[in-house]
Structures are given as structure tokens and as C-alpha cells.
Amino acid sequence: MSQSQLEQMRAEHPASSPLSIHDMTVAYQRKPVLWDIDYDAPAGKLVAIVGPNGAGKSTLIKAALDLVPRISGMVLMFGQPYGKERQRIAYVPQRGSVDWDFPVSARQVVEMGLYRKIGWFRPVTKKYKQQALEALDRVGLVDYADRQISQLSGGQQQRVFLARALVQDADLYLMDEPFIGVDAATERAIVDLLRELRSAGKTALVVHHDLQTVTEYFDEVMLLNMRIVAAGAVEEVFTEDNLRATYGGKLALLEQVGHRMKLSEMGE
Amino acid sequence: MTGVSRSMSFFKTILFLLVVIAIFSPSDLLAQETRSVSDRLIRTLSLQDYNTRIVLMGTCLLGISGGVVGTFMLLRKRSLVGDVVGHASLPGIGIAYLVMESIEPGSGKSLPGLLTGAFVSGLCGALCTLAIKHYTRIKDDAALAIVLSIFFGVGVALFTIVQRMSTGNAAGLHQFVFGKTSSLLANDVKLFAGLAVLVILVTVFLFKEMTILSFDQEFAHAQGWPVLLLDSLLMGLIVLVTVIGLQSVGLLLVVALPVIPAAAARFWTDSLRTMSWISAAIGGVSAIAGVILSATFPLLSTGPMIVLSGSLLFTISMLFGTQRGVITRLRRLRISRIRHGRLDLLRACYEHLEQNLPEGMMLHSDQMTDRMLTLNSLLSRRTWKPARVQSLLNRAIRDDLLIRQGEAGYQLTAEGATKAVRAARNHRMWELFLIRYAEIAPSHVDRDADMIEHVLSPEVLEELETALGQQYPHLRVPDSPHAI
Numbered sequence: 001m002s003q004s005q006l007e008q009m010r011a012e013h014p015a016s017s018p019l020s021i022h023d024m025t026v027a028y029q030r031k032p033v034l035w036d037i038d039y040d041a042p043a044g045k046l047v048a049i050v051g052p053n054g055a056g057k058s059t060l061i062k063a064a065l066d067l068v069p070r071i072s073g074m075v076l077m078f079g080q081p082y083g084k085e086r087q088r089i090a091y092v093p094q095r096g097s098v099d100w101d102f103p104v105s106a107r108q109v110v111e112m113g114l115y116r117k118i119g120w121f122r123p124v125t126k127k128y129k130q131q132a133l134e135a136l137d138r139v140g141l142v143d144y145a146d147r148q149i150s151q152l153s154g155g156q157q158q159r160v161f162l163a164r165a166l167v168q169d170a171d172l173y174l175m176d177e178p179f180i181g182v183d184a185a186t187e188r189a190i191v192d193l194l195r196e197l198r199s200a201g202k203t204a205l206v207v208h209h210d211l212q213t214v215t216e217y218f219d220e221v222m223l224l225n226m227r228i229v230a231a232g233a234v235e236e237v238f239t240e241d242n243l244r245a246t247y248g249g250k251l252a253l254l255e256q257v258g259h260r261m262k263l264s265e266m267g268e
Numbered sequence: 269m270t271g272v273s274r275s276m277s278f279f280k281t282i283l284f285l286l287v288v289i290a291i292f293s294p295s296d297l298l299a300q301e302t303r304s305v306s307d308r309l310i311r312t313l314s315l316q317d318y319n320t321r322i323v324l325m326g327t328c329l330l331g332i333s334g335g336v337v338g339t340f341m342l343l344r345k346r347s348l349v350g351d352v353v354g355h356a357s358l359p360g361i362g363i364a365y366l367v368m369e370s371i372e373p374g375s376g377k378s379l380p381g382l383l384t385g386a387f388v389s390g391l392c393g394a395l396c397t398l399a400i401k402h403y404t405r406i407k408d409d410a411a412l413a414i415v416l417s418i419f420f421g422v423g424v425a426l427f428t429i430v431q432r433m434s435t436g437n438a439a440g441l442h443q444f445v446f447g448k449t450s451s452l453l454a455n456d457v458k459l460f461a462g463l464a465v466l467v468i469l470v471t472v473f474l475f476k477e478m479t480i481l482s483f484d485q486e487f488a489h490a491q492g493w494p495v496l497l498l499d500s501l502l503m504g505l506i507v508l509v510t511v512i513g514l515q516s517v518g519l520l521l522v523v524a525l526p527v528i529p530a531a532a533a534r535f536w537t538d539s540l541r542t543m544s545w546i547s548a549a550i551g552g553v554s555a556i557a558g559v560i561l562s563a564t565f566p567l568l569s570t571g572p573m574i575v576l577s578g579s580l581l582f583t584i585s586m587l588f589g590t591q592r593g594v595i596t597r598l599r600r601l602r603i604s605r606i607r608h609g610r611l612d613l614l615r616a617c618y619e620h621l622e623q624n625l626p627e628g629m630m631l632h633s634d635q636m637t638d639r640m641l642t643l644n645s646l647l648s649r650r651t652w653k654p655a656r657v658q659s660l661l662n663r664a665i666r667d668d669l670l671i672r673q674g675e676a677g678y679q680l681t682a683e684g685a686t687k688a689v690r691a692a693r694n695h696r697m698w699e700l701f702l703i704r705y706a707e708i709a710p711s712h713v714d715r716d717a718d719m720i721e722h723v724l725s726p727e728v729l730e731e732l733e734t735a736l737g738q739q740y741p742h743l744r745v746p747d748s749p750h751a752i
Contacts, residue, residue, distance in 0.1 A: 065490045083492065091490040098484045102343060103540045112480050116491045121473050148538035164487075185731075 005074065006081070013040050015079045018088075018172040018203045019064060024073030026056070026063040031262035032071065033059050035227045041172075042220055044201050046194050048208040048234075051224035052247050057207040058094065060224065061174045065091055077172060087116065090170035092161050094177050100150050106160045107132050107145040113164040135167035136160070140189055155186030162193060173197060173204040180209060191217055214238055226258075309564045318454075320563050326457035326464075327516055327555040327574065331525065333464035334513060335551025336471045337505045338526030339533065339544040343482040346506060348412050349394055351523040353510045355416045356393020358423025358519060360385035361444050362430055377441070379456050383511050386444070390507045393419045447518030447571025460512045467505050467512075471544075478502060479540060516555075517571035524575040525551065532582040535589025550585075554578035606663065612718075613660040614669065614688040615695055616649035617641055617680060618745070622692075636685040641670075641678045689745060694724060696746040697732050703749055705735070710750045 013020035019041040026034040034056040041047060049057045062068040064075045066082055078085045090113070110132040111124050118128060136142045139159040144152060149160065158178055165173055178190050194204055194217065205222075208214060214221055214234060221238050222231040223246040230242040311317060341347055364385025369376035393415050400411040430441065452460075471478065480488040481498045489495045506526070513522040533546035558574030587595050621639050646657055661678060664670040669684030680688060699713040708716065724732075 062486070067486050067489055086490075086492040089490075091487060093484065093486050093490075097486060099343075102483050103534065103538050103543050104479070104483065105539070108479075108540070109483070112484065112487065113491075115476055115480055116493070118476070120477070122476075124476065150538075 006076075009074050009076060010079060013076065016043050017041055017076075018043055018078055019174075019205065020076040020079075021060075021064060022074045022076070024063060024075065025071045026059055026068055026073075027071050027258075027261075028056075028059055028068060029262070032258045033226060034063065037073065037228055039222065039228060039231060041203055041205060043203055044198060045203060045219040046198050046217065047203070047205045047220040047222060048214050048218040049205060049222045049224055050208055050211065050214060050246070051229075055225040055246075057224055058176050061091070061176055061205065061207065065089070065174065087168070088171045090165035090168040090173050092165045092173065092175040092178055095154065095158050095161060095180070097176075100152075100157060102149065104149060105146050106136060106141060106149055106152060106156075106163075109149060109160050110135050110163045110167050113167040117168075131167055132163075135163040138166055139163045139193065140185075153183065155182040158182050159186055159189060162190065166193070171202055173202060173206075175204060175206045177207050177209060179206075179213075211243070305564060308566075309560070311563075313560065317563075319452075320559070322454050322457045323452050323563075323570075324556060324559050326452065326460045327559050327570070328552045329461045329464035329468075330509075330513055330516060331529070331551035331553070331555025331574070332548045333467040333471075333551075334509050334525035335529035335533070335547035335549070336468050336544055337502075337509045338528075338530035338551070339540070339547045340471070340478045340482050340502055341506055341526050342530040342534070343540075344502060346502070347523070347527045348409075349397065349503070350506055350510055350526055352393050352397055352412050352416045352419075353390040353507050354514070354519040354522040355423075356396075356419035357386035357390040357511060357514060358444070359419055359426055360387070360389025360392075360423075361441060361514075362423055362426030363389070365430055365441060366426070379459060379515075382441075382444075383459075383514075386511045386514055387507055389419065390510055391504070394503055394507060443518070444514050445518055445520060446569065447514070447516050447521065448569060452515065456515070460515075463508060463512045467508050468548075470501070470505060474498070474501070475541075475544075517574055521571050521575050524578060528575070528578040528582050529554065532578070532585035532589075535585040535592045538591050550578065550581050554581055609656075609660045610664060610667070610669070610687075611691045612650065612652075613646070613657070613664055614684065615691040616646045617670075617684070618688040618692040619649055619748075620645050622745075634682075634685070636680050636688065637682055638679065640673060641680070642676055693745045694729065694732075696748060697736050698724070699749050700736055700746055701732055714750060 009020070009022050013022060017040040019039075021037050021039040024034065024037040025032055026037075033054070037060065049060065051057050059068055063070050064077075064082075066075075075082060077089055082089075107129065111128060113135070114124070114128045114131060118124060133142060133145055136145050139162050141152075141156060141159055141163065144156060149157060152160065158181075162175075162178065165175070179187055182190070194206070197204055198219075206218070208218070215238060218234055220232060221234050223229040223237065223242050225246045229246045230237045311320070341350055361382050362385075364382050365376040367385075368378060368381050375381075396415045396419075397408075397411045400406050400414065401408055406414070427441065477493065477498055480491075480493065481495060481502065485495055485499075488498070509526055510519075510522050513525045517525055529547040529550035530543070532550050533543045536546050537543050554577035555574050557577035558570050558572075561573040561577070562568045562570040585593065587593055590596055618636070620641060621636050643654065643657055643661065646661075647654060661670060664684065665672060665678075668681055669687060670678045671681055673679050695717050698717040699710075702708045702713045702716055703710055
């Protein structure tokens, strides 16, 4: 990102925003799945990202974190390109994205959230182990600290992931479907935790699939289906019309164009 | 003491010992004259031959480095890449030989040169698989097979050329295909040992980084770790282990060096650190065993012996591994079957004693101990065979849950009675839970509860208690929601 682009983007987006996405288009395996995303996350709010399957919810988060290449567009976090403010951002990937048969304990997974702080080559010292235990305590799993992760239930595994994000003590949390396939106790624990984060002034963007609970759990919502249909306060944006626009079948054309772009990119 | 420095000091000790052995034992001029098998075995074990000593030290380090890298190779699901690297190193050896011969005839068999060739073309092979996967629609397994066979084919073709043109001194090149440890020279071994130590040190220093790379690459990336660099580094380590293993084990078998110890180690532990220790140990031990075997029986070449020793340790681990070994799992299964049987028996006892009770009365555990039970009375409680009930009864007597009264009578002990109440209560709580919250018909819940009560964990029981416990306080057993 050149300096002039950066200046221009800063002029167009509020400096206070923990996450500003400017005109971002993202392709996944050469097929565009997000078009012209322009968004400023409000500071200190809980934001739900909602949309049908294949709407690009996870991709949005991954592209913001540079995990998926962007075709165009820019992302600023706390007014800086991502690399500079990394330690202020915590990412909670989907639970299904890792192999839970891996030979580590719950505590060791949480410690991974601290690896960056610990730095190259250095071992995990007692101080950090203690921090990991405290984070596990916050999600109610301190008794499970030494269990191998495959012995945990799905909900407990999700909470381990949350603890790994908590231990980073970040200001912006990006969570990919933390509520999927979890038990009621875990759902309550996550909600409590989100509220705790909010009252500490943190911001969370959460990919969410359950429309029933959006109003109850979140302050803001982004309705997404390959582009942003609407974004803003839940009571203003989370309307029947907007939901219909998000979940309705009107985007067949966009999907079709995306598919054609993929084929032409692949030389077919 | 930190983990890394502890590991470091351990490796230092091993290195030191090996160096001491190499330096201080008397040099031996009669190396080739031994006769009987036992003689040779003694010579090998007592490290009398300078050559054996050197080979043992080098291969042992090689085995350890293979085991250490193998752990991450296995967990990063790169096992087959190791096989590709092995096969792909062949053209590199051929090209390196040809290049060196053309520059200076006679220098073609310089080991550092050949190994550099092997390293470069092995790495190329590994990168080709990644590139094919990334840029085409060909899937992983096909990409591996394609690269492996193309490189190996090119290598074989090159070797034919080398053999036609050379004046006979290229014959030694074939040892890279099948491995020939006894041909190792002291200088070669020093090179191998140095590389193996390098591999071990890099892995030990980057243990944490390799862990996060193998477990959750995306998270590592989001945290700002240079994932591509780390991944390349791991790939480089895999290639290095493969290349230094080539001459001892041969490129066809070299993949076994890292993969077998790591896979064997996984059976013993759920901890990554322990796993890499065990893997290193298995790698080192099988290397030593292989060298000793082939030094004792000169007809057996070292490479296959190392792999076979590793396979033996793998088989033992697979059967007896304390975490995931087959026998361990069978034993756990048996223990849980016994537990299930005991629960069934105790509940049958409770239900039998309960049936003679007046309506609304509750059976207390202290009333249960002085009532009689018989085999027949329990037999009617469930569909089970007399032999099964009898064996459950016998086991319960051994476990002090029942005592025998007279010829065919049994009585619960105090402990047995308490446990029987527990079993019945858990069963019925679960039935009620199913009826109330899962809306399953009362006539169906018995079977479901039967299956599930065996796996109820303390946490689930706690949840049951919060859902239903207030209605049935003080261990009260709810009435059965269906006819028994």
C-alpha cells in the first residue's frame, strides 16, 4: 500500500474505527466471492456478520487478516495497515479448521495465543503458563487444562479457542462462527464473554448463523451476501426487507459472473 | 530450567558421549579378521572397530534427527512428501556426478557434491508437488505420485548414462538407491553427523514455532508468524534428513527414517514434547540396532535392517502403546464393559428389591443389605443369559458389592447398596430427562437410557442434577416412568 493510497483511505474512513475495509474485492480459488466491500467497524461494539451459506462471511474476516489474497481494496486496523497493529487483533478461526487429534493439551493451545509475545526461539515460561490458565478460567475450563484436546467436547474446544484469543488481550476480536455446534452452556459462556469484552471497550466482529439471537446478543449487524446488503445498528438494519434482500435469490447473476471470471482466469 | 535448555543439555550429553567413545577407545588394526557371529557381535557391541564406532555414531545421530523431524512431518501431514524427496534426489545425484566429472575427471564421487545435488533436486521435487497442487486442479495424491515417478525416472535414465560413459568408478553411486552404511568413511560420517546435529538443533530451537505451524497455520499467519518461511524451513529439514539418510538407508527406504519413529511414538503419548522424545529415541535405537545387526551378519545390509528394527518398534508401539495402542484400547474397552455389566447388575438388584415394596414407599440403601437375591430373580429383570448374570454376580462378589448367602442366595453389601441406588437413580433421571426434554415416549426411554447411562460423565450427571435434581433430593430414586 503506497503512502498516498494510505492517506486517501485515512481521509475517507474514521480514524477511530478498529477495522476499516475500503473497496475490497476477494476471490476464493479465483472465484470472486466478495464484491466492493466498504465498511467501518464501530469501536466498542459487538457486531454480527450474517448471511446465507457461501455469502463470504468467513472470507471477509480472512481477507481482512491477509489470510486470503484480495483482488483489490485496502484494510486498515486502528488506522494502520494490518502488520503494524497485529498484537491488538485476535482471531478465532472456525473450530473445524484444525485437527483436534493433535497431541497438545487445552492449556498448550491457549499458550499459542502468547507465542508471538514470547517471541522467536524462547520457551513458554511459568508466567505465560499462568496467563494461559487464567484465560482458561475465564471460559470455565481451568479443570480441563491438562486434557488432550480430542477429549474435550465440541463446545469445550470452542471455548479453548476463545481462551486462546482472550489471552492475547487484544482490542479487536474477529470470530468465525463461534456459536456453531456448541451446547447451551458454551453459548451462554460465549455471550457473557462478549459482553465482558464490550464493557472493557473492546470490539468484536462475529460471524453468526442464528438469526434468532442476533437482536439479543449483538449491537450491530452486517448483512452480507457477496456484497454488504446493509450494515448498522441492529434495530435499524435488521429488518425483514433487508433480510429478504440478503437471503433472497437475487444474487444469481453475481454468482454467475463470479463463476465465469473463475473459468476465464483458469484459461478455460 | 526451561524445556529447551533441558533438551539442549540432553543432546549435548549424547554428543559428548559419542565423541568420547570415538576418541578414547583403542584404534584397531585387525578389523577385518573376525570369524564367528558371536565374535563379530562382541566386536560390534564393544565398539572395537573404528569403522563400526564411526558408523554407529553417525547413524544414531541420523536416526535421532529423523525421529525429531518426523514428529512434525507426521503432524503437518507431510509424510508422503518425504517419500517424494527421497525419490526426487536421484537425478540430483546423477547430475552432480556428471558435472563434477566434467569439471575434474575422477572427482565425481565427492560426497558433499553428490549430497548437494541430492538436496537441490529433492527440494525441487517437493516444491513441484506444491506448485502442481497450487496451480492446477490435480489433487494432492496424484501430484505426489507424478513428481515421484518423473524425478525417479529421470534419475534412472541419468544413471544409465553415467554407467555407459564412466570408467567404472561410478559403481558406488548405486549405494544411494539401496543404501550401504558399511561403505561410510570417517569423513562422510562427520559430515552426516554435523548435518544431523544441525537438524536436531533447528527443530529444538523452533519447537514452539513448528508446533503452531503444524497445529493451526491460519492462526499462526494471523498472529504474524512468517508461515511460508517456517513451512519452507520444515520442508528444508525434511529434505536434509532425507539426503543424509540416503547413503545409509537408500532412497527407496529413506522415508521410513522420520515417519516410522514418529508414528510409533504417537501410540505412547498425547503430549507433543514427549512424542518427539520417544520418536527421537526410537529413531536412534533402531539405527543402532540396524548397524549392529548388519555388522554381525555381513550379508544383511544396514538400511533395511534399520527400517526393520524401526518396524519392530512400531509394531510393539502399535500393540502396547500406553495411549493409543491396540491392546491398551482393548483393555480400556474391557474395563468399561465390566463397568457397564456392574451397573446393569446393580440396577437389576435395586429393581428386584423395589418391586415388593408398598406403593409410595422408597427403598433405602440400608434396607437393601438384608434382603435376599437369587440368580433367577435377577434373570427376569432384563433379557440376559444365566451365564452372563452368573459371571456378573461372581465379579460383584470379588468387588465386595455382594456377598454370598447359602447355596444360591446373594445379599448386597453396604457399598453395593449405595451403588445400586446410584445406578437406579441415574438411570431414571436420564429417562425422565429424555421424556421431559427430548420428548421421547416413555415406552422407548428404557433402551436409550440403558445405552446412555453407561457413558454418563460426571459433568453430564451434574447437568442432570441441575435439571431434575430438585424434584428428587437426597438421592431419592424416582419411580420408574414405565412398567419394568
